[in-house]
Amino acid sequence: MPPTYTIGVDFGTNSVRAVVIDTTNGSTAGTAIFNYPSGTQGVLLDPRDPHLARQNPDDYLEGLRSTVVRALAQADRVDAFSRSRVIGIGVDTTGSTPIPVDADARPLALERQFKNDLAAHAWLWKDHTAAEEAEAITALAREYAPEYLAPIGGTYSSEWWWSKIWRCLKVAPDVFEAAYSWVELADFIPATLPGVSRPEDIVRCVCAAGHKAMYAETWGGLPSKEFLFRLDPRLAALRDRLYAAAWPPGRPAGQLAASWAATFGLAEGLPIAMGGFDAHYGAVGSGIRPGTFVKIIGTSTCDCAVAPEGLGAMTTIPGICGSVPGSIMPGYIGIEAGQSAVGDLLKWWVEGICEGNEALHTKLSAEAAAMPPGASGLLALDWNNGNRTILVDPRLTGLIVGQTLHTTRAEVYRALIEATAFGARAIVERLREHGVAIDRVVCCGGIAEKNDLFMQIYADVIGQPMLIAGSPQTPALGSAIAAAVTAGAEAGGYDDWHEAQDAMTSVQERRFTPTADAVAVYDRLYALYRRLHDGFGGAAGALDYSQVMKELLSIAHDAR
């Protein structure tokens, strides 16, 4: 029997990518990428406000069309492939990226009157204009509904759903009034392909709802009208036009509409998988399951784990950004953690401070790789962009200690990598302390793909082998897996997520194993890191720092 295929479409920050995947082995039959044409690398900016980041919904639709058409055309060249063997489409996107839509589920930005109004466009995940709204939501929830904050790490973010919608209400009331409803990009695309024309009919994923919109079945869905009323009566009124239920992935978001079927040259009625966030479907495409921890390492890091549902207390692991039942895969609590600056921290050092480029990254990385762990006497906190997990405090900053007059830029470079690894270890330890098994770590993302030094340091600091996901496009692959499971075994897909993952995901032969000597040095350094972390981060009371520099010198002495 010839294989079946699914399509995964991954909407990133600057581009969209479609892949056509062989469901029997996860291999790629076709792929295409589309760079968003609007704004700066696809992001609409406001020169007067550096916090603003929007996107043009038209880019999404054009990207969807363009990439799927071209990926299929490429797949056509594969002998075993036939368009009739395509059994479904899956979609992942950035988030929280809410879009205001009219009563026909059509983005306001596509209407002539709002074409030039940035508030009517998609509010991209990294838009930070709603900082004061986020603070007010956090403050209100702490007072009236602390349960809302428990699954999301205790602090509501300016990057999230309600902050942005409330901000829109304040700064662009005409847009807010014109919006019949709002929809996450992750739900919008899966609703577009079936041609959903009423916001009420959009199938909402619990991934966005639970992690970004304070949705939980336990309190009856979205935050109560009473709560929203205290923010603004118009938000309470909007609640009726949003959604009453959100779902784990696995059920179809709809069936492919005739018009899109014609555009793609695919069968009308194909099942469209529910959307999900790129990190979550990336975790699926990396083989996430109980015990397997997935780290997506790029400019920042997103960590995902799944744990069996029913471990009551575990849904509120202190300091973990999110624990939402069903958010990554049905049947498990989806757990999300993250570090706010990883690649960005090195970029700051190399480009911001040393004023170098990619070649300097390579040079410093080579120099740093030649140094024994601990030999520099340096130790850093990785908080130049705050701490997302486990302190959940954006108002923390960086720290480097141990400098001498001979400290080199390569030594600092290495210390910054180590700092992010210590931050990663703090997350792993916090999860384990709360009963989340982690016995296998799979990494993906740009840094995992390219930076061997980085990965070796992670293996040595965390004391666990670092595996690298087999696919360089794990989110798109995860979407294709979701499509295969949504289609089901009867259609040539899978009924079981793990069965699909076993067939469609892999890890590279390139892997990084802890070395005993380095592990021992890093255990000493990590003890000091935790001391700084807990003291400066406010997780401990008064601490004695008098031996920190001495202990760093001893470690350096022993290492040299």
Place this chain on the structure above:
Amino acid sequence: MPPTYTIGVDFGTNSVRAVVIDTTNGSTAGTAIFNYPSGTQGVLLDPRDPHLARQNPDDYLEGLRSTVVRALAQADRVDAFSRSRVIGIGVDTTGSTPIPVDADARPLALERQFKNDLAAHAWLWKDHTAAEEAEAITALAREYAPEYLAPIGGTYSSEWWWSKIWRCLKVAPDVFEAAYSWVELADFIPATLPGVSRPEDIVRCVCAAGHKAMYAETWGGLPSKEFLFRLDPRLAALRDRLYAAAWPPGRPAGQLAASWAATFGLAEGLPIAMGGFDAHYGAVGSGIRPGTFVKIIGTSTCDCAVAPEGLGAMTTIPGICGSVPGSIMPGYIGIEAGQSAVGDLLKWWVEGICEGNEALHTKLSAEAAAMPPGASGLLALDWNNGNRTILVDPRLTGLIVGQTLHTTRAEVYRALIEATAFGARAIVERLREHGVAIDRVVCCGGIAEKNDLFMQIYADVIGQPMLIAGSPQTPALGSAIAAAVTAGAEAGGYDDWHEAQDAMTSVQERRFTPTADAVAVYDRLYALYRRLHDGFGGAAGALDYSQVMKELLSIAHDAR
């Protein structure tokens, strides 16, 4: 009546300078400089040991001859000048720079058999080969003679007299055995000019003896034979061939010998002032007196104060490198403090990390000058080269806190300057707490001469106007003042040091006055600096650091 003149000769690390000074107003009639020809910029190095730094005594003699001859030739062109009006010569040098000499008071290095033996040369102040000897001396003194350490800050240094001589004994016993005695460079030159030919006849300055050799009248001069015996019996034996008494400046070290008089074209028998360290005579040339604090700011900083003798407890101000009766001027306790990296800290950042040059120094300085105090949110500890005062701990290291992903190299540059200013303020406060009056601060040295931003920050942090010494060569001027006082009023000089200083020293019109707004910001930052300083430096027990980053962000917010 035409003016009288004195000659000041300043032996620095890389060169020697002579000045011919008008004793009526301190103006310079002639000057000449001589770069030591040996080694690397005058320093003999060992490629196998980066801690080694020696000098060729022949360079000193050649430099003495060359500079005085040329400075006088230049003075000859001044109308009022006549060689018959020269009334004395003064000398200052680096230290502790001990030289092994034979029974004729001649440096061993000048003898053929030791010409190529680095151990037989002058052990330059910054030679750090004797680290283990220094530690052993400190340990022994703590156990058997803690009084020896009280006036020198509690720790004996590898840069000092006994550490170096003991080191020589260990690594070059033949040199040690051949040395009849040892002499500080500061005493060697003033003994050379009169042609002293027996080590017993060398007049030793209490400046070197008290600050570097644990000499004090209270315990009978140099450390006891019993003490030295515990280090090594041969050191105890050497004690008999060193000196029983050391003196404050003011008395002559001898009279100019006929041969030197002929070389210089000066009168035989001219009084030669006792030698002193460059920092101490630099303080004299900057107008030091009770209440006037002198800061010599260069790669590192040396601070000097004088206080009336008899303030008993004050001779042992905790954490102050040295308090020695008569070491700077007779009748006062000479107090010396210092910071181990000031210019060097900026050099590390600009040249070591940013890989820039003088032009980048200028650029960063200009950018940093445009920033309001506190606006960067950064705070640093200035300990990249340890802390000399007030923690007296070479095993402390640097720290920078408050970095974001937007932190610039110019912001760090400014934070490092501020860190050294906070360190300077800690010294001022420590002295004041122990009754040393400081109501006027005069700065000299390369940074004081050239860096306005630096000096303004010091004024704002210390909350005191920063005056700049009128002479760019305060050590040589101070030596000339010492010569004028040694010659005495009857010879056309002075009987009183302050009278000489009033006539011969000045401050520039360029001065830096504290600005109220900046003072207020720096008071907030200094409170945080002290928290880090005391906690990491071990001067306090456990401290709460949870608000450090928050407070820095608040200060930055208020500053912007």
